[in-house]
Amino acid sequence: MSSNETDPTAQGETELAFLPSELESDDKPPDIVIGYVSVRSQGERSLLDAEDLSGAEPFYGSEDDHAEAARAVEGSGLTVLGESRLGKAVAGPPEAFEDLTGGTIVARERLVRTRIGRASYVTHLDIVGDGQPDDLGVGVAASEASAIEAVVLERPRAPLGIFPAPIPPSVARFHLRVLDDVATLLGAQAAHQNGDVGEGVGVAMVDSGHYRHPYFAAHRYSLGPTVALVPGTNPGRDPHGHGTGESANVFAIAPGATLRAYRASNSNGDLVAAVAGFVRAKSDNPDVLTNSWGGDGPFPPPPGPPPAADRALALEIADAVEQGIVVVFSGGNGQFAIEPQVPGVISAGGVNATAGLDLRASDYASAYESPWFPGVRVPTVCGLVGMVPRASYIMMPVPPGCPIDVQRSAAGSGDPPDGTAPDDGWALFSGTSAAAPQVAGACALILGARNGLSPAQVRQALTDTAVDVTVGRCHQRFNLPAGPGPDLATGFGLVNASAAVARARQL
Amino acid sequence: MSSERPDYLEAVVELREGADASRVERWLERHRLAPTRMVVGFLASGDASSFEHAFGIDPSAPSAPDELPVRDELREDVAKVAIVPPKRTHQ
Numbered sequence: 001m002s003s004n005e006t007d008p009t010a011q012g013e014t015e016l017a018f019l020p021s022e023l024e025s026d027d028k029p030p031d032i033v034i035g036y037v038s039v040r041s042q043g044e045r046s047l048l049d050a051e052d053l054s055g056a057e058p059f060y061g062s063e064d065d066h067a068e069a070a071r072a073v074e075g076s077g078l079t080v081l082g083e084s085r086l087g088k089a090v091a092g093p094p095e096a097f098e099d100l101t102g103g104t105i106v107a108r109e110r111l112v113r114t115r116i117g118r119a120s121y122v123t124h125l126d127i128v129g130d131g132q133p134d135d136l137g138v139g140v141a142a143s144e145a146s147a148i149e150a151v152v153l154e155r156p157r158a159p160l161g162i163f164p165a166p167i168p169p170s171v172a173r174f175h176l177r178v179l180d181d182v183a184t185l186l187g188a189q190a191a192h193q194n195g196d197v198g199e200g201v202g203v204a205m206v207d208s209g210h211y212r213h214p215y216f217a218a219h220r221y222s223l224g225p226t227v228a229l230v231p232g233t234n235p236g237r238d239p240h241g242h243g244t245g246e247s248a249n250v251f252a253i254a255p256g257a258t259l260r261a262y263r264a265s266n267s268n269g270d271l272v273a274a275v276a277g278f279v280r281a282k283s284d285n286p287d288v289l290t291n292s293w294g295g296d297g298p299f300p301p302p303p304g305p306p307p308a309a310d311r312a313l314a315l316e317i318a319d320a321v322e323q324g325i326v327v328v329f330s331g332g333n334g335q336f337a338i339e340p341q342v343p344g345v346i347s348a349g350g351v352n353a354t355a356g357l358d359l360r361a362s363d364y365a366s367a368y369e370s371p372w373f374p375g376v377r378v379p380t381v382c383g384l385v386g387m388v389p390r391a392s393y394i395m396m397p398v399p400p401g402c403p404i405d406v407q408r409s410a411a412g413s414g415d416p417p418d419g420t421a422p423d424d425g426w427a428l429f430s431g432t433s434a435a436a437p438q439v440a441g442a443c444a445l446i447l448g449a450r451n452g453l454s455p456a457q458v459r460q461a462l463t464d465t466a467v468d469v470t471v472g473r474c475h476q477r478f479n480l481p482a483g484p485g486p487d488l489a490t491g492f493g494l495v496n497a498s499a500a501v502a503r504a505r506q507l
Numbered sequence: 508m509s510s511e512r513p514d515y516l517e518a519v520v521e522l523r524e525g526a527d528a529s530r531v532e533r534w535l536e537r538h539r540l541a542p543t544r545m546v547v548g549f550l551a552s553g554d555a556s557s558f559e560h561a562f563g564i565d566p567s568a569p570s571a572p573d574e575l576p577v578r579d580e581l582r583e584d585v586a587k588v589a590i591v592p593p594k595r596t597h598q
Contacts, residue, residue, distance in 0.1 A: 208596060229552075230515055231541075242596045272515040274594035276552050279543050293596045307573065308589035312519040315546040330597040391598075404598070433597040 022136075025107035027123045029094040033105065034154035035078075038087040039069045039147055046149040048133060048140075060085040065147035072146035076100040094125075101151050102142030103129030110136065112156075125153045164425025166218035168395045171419030174355050175428050176384060176394045179219070182252040183497075185353050185384055186438055187467075190498035191445055198254030198444035200451075204286035205250065205437065206277035207243030207293065208269050210261035212236065213425060215397040221251045224260035227280060229273035233263060240269030241402030246292050246433050248396050249383070253441025253497055256448065260286065269403060275313055282320045287447050289320060290328040290440035292433035294337035299477065300371055301336070310338040317342040326447070326455045328440045330432035331379040332366035333391070334475040340378045341370040346443070346459050348435035349379025351469050351494040352387050360472030361482040361489040364391045365432050367474035369488060379491040380459065381466045383435025389413040393430040400425040442497040446504040457507050465499035466492040514555045516566055517591040518575065522548035526584035534581060535561070548585070566590050 038047050043058030045051075050059070061069065066083075073080060073088060077096035081089040094105040106128055109121040127139030137155055141148035168177060176182055183189050191197075202224075210226050226235040238244045243261055250259055264277035271293055281289050295310070305311060320327050321344035329340040331349045340347035350365030361367075362385040370376035386393025390413045398404050401423040408418045408427040418428035439462070446458050453461070469482050474489040482489040520535070520542075522528060531549060535542040538561035540553040551558075555567035562575040575588040 240596070242598055246596075246598070266513055266515050268513070270513045271594045271596060272513045273517060273552060275517050275519075275550055275591050276541075276543055279545060279550060292598075293594050295592050295594055297592075307592070308521060308587050309519045309573070309591045312521065312545055312547045312550075312589070313591070319546050333597050335595075335597070429598050431596075431598040436597075 019111055021111050023109040023121060025109045025123055027107040029105045029107055029125055031093060032091055033094050033097055033125060034081075034089070034091050035097060036087055036089055036152045036154070037069060037073060037148045038150040038152070040065045040149045048138070048150050056086060061087070061147070068147040072100065072141065072143065072148060097127065097139070097151065097153070100141060100146070100148070101127050101129070101132065101139040103127040103132045103139050105153075108136065122156045124155060127151065127153065163214060164397065164400050166214040168397070168426050169420055169424060171395070171428070173392065173416070173419050173428065175392070176353075178248045178394050178396050179252050182249060182384060182394065182438060186253055186442065186494070187496035187498045188253045188442070188445065191501045192255070196445050196449045196501050197256030198441065198448040199256035201254065201257045201288065201444040201447045202260065202286040203250050203254070203257045203288045203290060203440055203444050204260050204262060204281040204284065205243065205247055205290050206262045206264050206274060206281055207246065208240040208265040208271060209235070209238030209243045209263035210247060211238040211241070211244045211399040213244055213397040213399070215248065216251070219251065219255065221255065222258040224258055226261040226263055228263040229276045229280060230264070230266050233265070233267060235263055238263070238399050238402065239267055240265060241398035241404035241427070242269075242292070242433065245396035245398045245404060245427065245429065246437050249394070249434050249437035250290065250441045250444070253438055254444035254448070257441065257444040260284070275316070278313070279316055282316065282323070282325060285323070286325060288326045288328065288440050288443045290436050291339065292330045292436045294329060294332055294335055294339040296332070296335040296337055299336035299368065306338050306372055314338050314342050317345060321345065321455050324454060326443045326458050328436050328443065330436040333364050333431045334366055334477045336366065336368065338372070341373050341376050343373050343376055344455055346381065346439060346462065347379045347491070348432055348439040349382040349474070349489075349491055350385025350432055350435055351382040351490055352393070352472070353384060359467065359469045359494060361469060361474050362386065362391070363388050363473055363475060365435070365474055366478060367480050367489045368478050377488055377491060381439060381462050381492050382469070382490050382494050383432075383438035384430065384494075385432055385435050386430040390415045391430045392418050392428040394434055395426055395428055398425055398427050404429060439495055442495045442500055445497050445501050449501045450504040450507065453504060453507060457504070461500045461504040461507060462495055463492040465496050465503045467494040467496050469493045514567055516553070516555060516558060518551045518558065518566070519545065519547065519589045519591060520549040520551050520585055521587040521589070523584055523586045531581065531584050562588065
């Protein structure tokens with residue numbers, strides 16, 4: 001069942017009254033439909049037209065009718081999941097229900113209250129056709145002899161009480177809160193106090209998807225409709241949790257920006273349509289296009305140009321920059337990839353702020369000089385990233401029970417549990433995946449203050465004002481030290497968003 | 508996330524100079540591969556089975572090459588068909 005939430009600002013009773021209660025649906029029925037068949041009542045009335053429902057006994061079916069109903073159900077290809085004196089819970093393909101009823105199974109979108117006071121159009125199934133009742137999801141058997149007086153399709157039920165809290169849990173481990181701490185350490189708060197919040201700036205993010213965690217609604221962040229790239233995947237789902245969590249970094253820096261997510265993952269959360277996501281996002285012409293993903297290859301690479309598929313993607317990325325889109329890519333967590341090396345891209349590396357606010361290069365983040373593009377160094381600038389073994393650093397909202405929620409709540413790779421529950425919708429993680437949307441948020445602040453700046457000017461505003469980081473080393477695969485001034489390990493240093501906005505006003 | 512090639516894949520279809528792009532686009536669509544325009548030609552997206560049907564090789568197999576053989580009917584227009592290597596998030 002899919003759920004397409006309406007605008008969260010349009011949830012008042014008056015507004016809801018203007019929304020149609022039912023819409024046609026483009027969804028196909030699922031492969032397996034759950035339903036219920038009511039066996040012919042021994043009383044006078046069928047449950048479909050009975051007015052007195054104070055007792056169940058008049059609706060019990062006889063043994064013979066139960067047996068006949070079972071034959072009809074199984075003959076249609078349905079499986080009995082459970083039974084009572086009244087009827088049977090059944091499951092099977094839509095065609096089996098159509099065989100049983102002689103009707104057609106169709107999808108309809110009905111406006112229902114779902115959770116925390118929100119209303120959504122939720123896909124319901126109906127049985128339509130000659131002789132079928134008007135009631136949504138209700139049908140009658142095709143054959144009088146089947147001893148079945150009603151077929152009722154399962155309705156989507158709003159789960160109660162499993163929604164994650166919009167406020168992150170308190171855990172004992174040192175960590176950054178995605179809103180206050182990230183904004184403070186990246187120098188965004190002064191800009192916010194001046195009214196620079198990235199208002200009107202569109203940020204596109206290609207990732208695993210976006211789950212409408214209550215955190216986003218609580219902060220009234222602006223989210224455009226998600227685009228799902230893989231056919232058959234739900235734009236309202238994030239099966240991995242990565243895109244949901246990392247996107248919070250954009251809003252920490254640019255709370256007024258509008259984020260549009262491009263889901264490039266399949267149902268397992270594998271990023272199988274990343275290039276399609278990038279090309280599609282580019283065609284929608286966002287102001288900023290942020291990407292917390294990439295490939296990996298040998299370093300140094302074999303002599304010669306990059307592989308063919310990488311060359312094609314590099315041209316697409318360069319084309320986006322030439323269109324005037326500010327493109328941000330994460331530099332990688334030990335990976336060596338084409339994406340952050342493309343000239344004009346702002347590549348995001350990692351700086352770690354300790355509990356004592358000392359800054360050092362993150363040993364989790366990649367850093368290298370491009371062997372393919374002369375003069376290009378990865379990273380350009382840095383965001384906030386944790387340290388090895390698994391960069392558990394920033395508390396971010398994720399879909400409850402998603403792989404990140406589960407994995408991070410348990411020990412792994414020599415790192416203790418993050419202190420959250422496996423199904424609470426919060427997890428500690430980071431990587432240069434967090435740095436990229438932080439940097440993208442800073443770009444959105446800049447463009448909100450100085451609309452029309454070129455990607456090169458946005459980049460200059462960031463590099464001119466970044467905070468120099470002089471200690472620490474990058475990921476051991478590249479093992480480069482930070483030092484005074486621009487260096488390979490941290491590029492120009494940690495982004496200072498407010499200073500970058502001020503610098504942009506001078507350009 | 509799994510480390511093997513998934514069932515749904517992307518491939519870059521690099522066109523030759525002067526190629527008939529619409530002919531290639533139709534060919535891809537006929538083979539149930541979704542074409543998206545790229546600077547170098549098309550990005551073809553689809554299930555591994557569609558790729559296998561189109562190019563005769565299952566690109567999701569561990570032993571599959573990075574480049575797929577160009578079918579005879581495409582030779583005039585297509586220089587190369589390269590599978591996009593796996594992309595992963597940087598958490």
